[in-house]
Amino acid sequence: MAPKLLAFSAEETERILSHGPWPPQPVGTLVRDPGNALTGRPEAVALGRRLFFERRLSPAGVSCAHCHQPGKDFADGLARSRGVAELDRNAPSLWNAVHERWQGWDGAADSLWSQAIRPLLDPHEMASSAERLQAELAHQPALAAGWRRVFGQEVRAQEPQAVLVGTAKLMAAYVATLVSPRTPFDEFRDALARGDRATAARYPLAAQRGLQLFIGRGNCQLYHGGPRFTHGEFADIGLRFFVRPGVVDTGRFGGIAALKASPYNLLSRWADAPLPDQPDEAVKTRHVEATHRHFGEFKVPGLRQVARTAPYMHDGQLATLEAVVRHYSELNLERLHADGEQVLRPLRLSPQEAQDLVAFLHTLTAQGPAPSKASQPQAVNRAAAR
Numbered sequence: 001m002a003p004k005l006l007a008f009s010a011e012e013t014e015r016i017l018s019h020g021p022w023p024p025q026p027v028g029t030l031v032r033d034p035g036n037a038l039t040g041r042p043e044a045v046a047l048g049r050r051l052f053f054e055r056r057l058s059p060a061g062v063s064c065a066h067c068h069q070p071g072k073d074f075a076d077g078l079a080r081s082r083g084v085a086e087l088d089r090n091a092p093s094l095w096n097a098v099h100e101r102w103q104g105w106d107g108a109a110d111s112l113w114s115q116a117i118r119p120l121l122d123p124h125e126m127a128s129s130a131e132r133l134q135a136e137l138a139h140q141p142a143l144a145a146g147w148r149r150v151f152g153q154e155v156r157a158q159e160p161q162a163v164l165v166g167t168a169k170l171m172a173a174y175v176a177t178l179v180s181p182r183t184p185f186d187e188f189r190d191a192l193a194r195g196d197r198a199t200a201a202r203y204p205l206a207a208q209r210g211l212q213l214f215i216g217r218g219n220c221q222l223y224h225g226g227p228r229f230t231h232g233e234f235a236d237i238g239l240r241f242f243v244r245p246g247v248v249d250t251g252r253f254g255g256i257a258a259l260k261a262s263p264y265n266l267l268s269r270w271a272d273a274p275l276p277d278q279p280d281e282a283v284k285t286r287h288v289e290a291t292h293r294h295f296g297e298f299k300v301p302g303l304r305q306v307a308r309t310a311p312y313m314h315d316g317q318l319a320t321l322e323a324v325v326r327h328y329s330e331l332n333l334e335r336l337h338a339d340g341e342q343v344l345r346p347l348r349l350s351p352q353e354a355q356d357l358v359a360f361l362h363t364l365t366a367q368g369p370a371p372s373k374a375s376q377p378q379a380v381n382r383a384a385a386r
Contacts (some may be wrong), residue, residue, distance in 0.1 A: 005199035006208045009045035010340035013192060020189045022181055022304075024099070024227040031098050031176065033112040035271030037174045038150065039098075047146040048174035051167060053367070054143075056136050058126040060084045064119065064171060067091040071307045074178060079316025083125035088243045090316040093309045096302055097178040101284065103350040105298050105314040106255025110285045112172035114264040117164060131161035133167050146233035165270045180304045181366040185211075188363070203363070207354075210360025216327070218347055218357065229364065232292065237327075237344065239313055240297045249314070252297035254288040283311045307365035321358050329354060340347060 008016065025031055030040045052068075054063045060083070067081045068074040069364035071346045074094035076082075081091040089105050097103070097112060109115035120133070137155045147155045150170065155163060159226040188203035214220045225231055234252040241249045264270050266282035274280055298314040312318045318327060329349040336344065349357065 004205055005197055005201040016189055017193055020186060020227050022182055022186045022227050033098055033172050035111050035175050036113045036169045036172055037272040038169045039176050043149050044170055044173040045177055047150055049168035052174050053170050059126050060127055060288055062126045068094050069280060073305045074308035075263050075309045079311045084127045085124045087124055088249060089314050092301060093305060094178050095180040095305055096228055099228055106251050108255040108258035110259060110266045112175055113169040116168035116171050118265050119163050130164035134163040135159045161356045166364050183366050184363040206356045207363045210356035213353055213357055214360055224301045224303055232299050234297035235302060236337050238332055250295055252294040253290050256288055303364050305365050307362045321361050325354050325357050
């Protein structure tokens with residue numbers, strides 16, 4: 001049977017095109033981590049990459065890569081991640097994290113580098129300290145030399161808290177280079193953009209139908225819009241948020257409180273000033289306020305590489321993409337807050353529609369093997385190199 005292209009309307013085509021191009025930034029553009037002057041510096045990226053995989057930063061031998069494994073698309077495949085102990089949340093993929101307005105499932109950090117500080121210190125994750133980081137960096141000649149190249153002074157000459165922040169900014173400089181690869185959807189989207197119907201028709205028909213549902217009756221792009229397939233904010237989608245009996249994960253409500261109280265947010269002395277041509281990213285932190293509706297809201301994740309990052313949701317409670325689609329199909333409105341996401345309605349999908357939607361979601365994942373540690377960028381921001 002010859003490939004077939006659905007008759008997408010002009011409005012549908014416009015919505016499809018809004019999910020690209022990918023990568024989203026113009027050639028030569030550097031996407032910066034707010035408050036981090038090390039972003040894009042090759043020597044900082046190289047050292048940050050090494051620190052990301054360095055187990056000796058933690059007394060328990062836990063590195064950042066323990067929960068964010070390249071071979072698992074910078075997640076770990078667990079419902080609830082495990083560092084020194086089991087955690088309450090699922091480790092999100094780090095692909096495209098530099099594009100996020102807020103970091104973490106609850107948005108408790110306003111930059112990549114401030115987010116990196118929490119797992120370093122958390123007794124359940126890496127259980128390290130500023131003093132240990134300083135001692136370990138000074139003890140290993142290669143790390144000490146790398147630090148000297150980046151900062152122009154010996155690591156022992158700095159106060160421990162400055163070493164903690166510097167370590168986090170180095171690792172964030174590396175994470176900022178992690179841009180997910182192009183996908184079958186991108187090839188289809190770009191073919192539509194240039195009017196190449198023959199190439200567009202090679203996109204699987206089931207995925208075309210699922211895409212039509214995604215941008216149409218499903219209303220999915222209200223939250224999963226743009227090239228990253230997320231609006232980057234938070235939502236209550238009717239999931240349980242009990243961690244265990246008697247313990248509740250308050251989500252965004254608690255995240256805002258933690259952000260405001262953080263000594264490492266963009267309002268702190270540790271945030272580097274923006275360049276003259278950059279916006280003041282601290283405005284978002286200065287003005288965000290918690291309200292009742294934020295209780296039980298969690299980050300709307302991007303959908304790129306989604307087929308490889310199961311299980312899903314903030315605590316991994318949905319094991320498969322089929323389970324995710326079923327959740328939205330059978331959505332229990334009574335589980336939404338009274339002032340919650342009123343735009344959500346049960347989709348009541350037929351079995352075929354559910355299969356089509358899953359087929360579309362699979363095309364948001366690149367074909368081929370997952371990346372290995374050795375294949376990751378070592379010295380340049382991939383976005384800047386394109």
